Amino acid sequence: QSALTQPASVSGSPGQSITISCTGTSSDVGGYNYVSWYQQHPGKAPKLLIYDVSSRPSGVSNRFSGSKSANTASLTISGLQAEDEADYYCSSYRSSSTLGVFGTGTKVTIL
């Protein structure tokens, strides 16, 4: 099954804000509020950052926020820090699949 589309890379300077997009269809991102985001540092397991489009689990910094418009979900990281350099993946429920679908992944680089 086809993955959700994310930009391959996004970069920003410390203190700035960046936004990562995640584009799907009306059968997944656009049709349901079940988008989640994950952060993965090199050699480590992914970590849940956002679920239900914009909810943060306990312990996740409020510098991470999520939103959605039509078929595109977005993750915004504000006040960029060196530790934010990592890969980020979105995920969504898809009506045609029992399993969810992941995005292609975005590498965030801190300049």
Add this chain to the structure above:
Amino acid sequence: QVVETGGGLVQPGGSLRLSCVAFEFTVSDNYMSWVRQAPGKGLEWVSIIYSGGTTYSADSVKGRFTLSRDISKNTLYLQMKSLRAEDTAVYYCVRSAMVQGIIIALDIWGPGTLVTVSS
């Protein structure tokens, strides 16, 4: 937390069984998934087992991978057979939060175990 074991090097066509033991929560009371990541690639959902025991797998592994669990050991298993080079990946055991049968988040991830399929 969860911890996976059982990865290693296996020849094409061979079999391997991965284990995932959970701490501080009960595997059989939760929805548990296996997610894999090929070297340098993105995440791919492999399989899920519902708390009631129903399992689903991706088309890429259907008929070759089987999920099961041992309640007494609080352990989840992924039995893999007829392995192919394209199954080479880090395999993560993940607790899955679900609402009305829909996966809404993968909230607890293990560190992963590497499976290499090569002759």
